Amino acid sequence: MxxxxxxxxxxxxxxxxxxxxxxxxxxxxxxxxxYPVRAAEQWRYQVLHRDVAKAASLMPLDDGSLMVSQELDDAKGSILRIHPNGTREVVVGNLSKPDGMFATRGGWVFSQEALDSPVSFLKDGVVTELFRGQNVQGLWDDGKYLYAMEDRRDEGRVLRYRWSDQSLSVVRKGLDEGESIIRCTDGRLLYTKKKEGMVRELTEDGSDPVVLAKLNQPTFLMCDERGLWITEDATHRARLLLIDKQGHRQTILSFLKAPQSIVPTARGTYLVAEGGRNRVLELLPAQHENPR
Structure with missing residues (x-):
């Protein structure tokens, strides 16, 4: 049985x-x-600042201090200044998902990735509202125009604000999770489409050709003499990529957790906001003298 x-x-x-x-x-x-972050050959990294809640945009200042946007929601976010001696001060508080920052006109513009939130200008301690958008993330300023990317599902727009008369126009609409926009050294204006995993060029005729594809949730872009840098806003196993002038793609950092912006420093290094681990990393060429 x-x-x-x-x-x-x-x-x-x-x-x-x-x-x-x-x-x-x-x-x-x-x-x-x-699992620890891994650096490619010829590169290394170190943790520069810890306990920076949802670090997003970074802006090194001439005096050695660092401005960081802490992308918390429901008016809990802020723009933080970390001084060279490690002390911290909140420059602007009560923000909802402050994300993009850009230095211009003797001050800074910053966005908030929340519905019907302003893009604002901070100068001499005074915050001035420039215009409002929906979930605005990436910013880019060329002196004449301020560009802003809305990170929305199928309803995102590229906005263009003209400083001379404070007019606002819609350059693109119907975008699906557009996040970052930047003018590269070769003159191209590039932007990311996170959900589709691609980088496109913003062109006058509206064709917007694909520059890169098959990426894993690309978010912030940065261009310099080495090429195009891209961070992937993935929760697990995200990467920092570098596409050199010849078009070769290299993974510089891997096993990141929701990295956000990357910026160069005057020391010849780079800073990376790793929002998923609430910290700021410093990326150094392997032979670079440790600046700390």
Missing amino acids: PQTVKPHRALRLTLWTLALLCAATLGFFAWQNF
């Missing part, structure tokens, strides 16, 4: 199976969270 499993034994086996599945799941997410 076939043997039957007693009810209490079957229940015990079920509970053990569920416990093992839960342990494996927790172990996987712990591994994803704590």
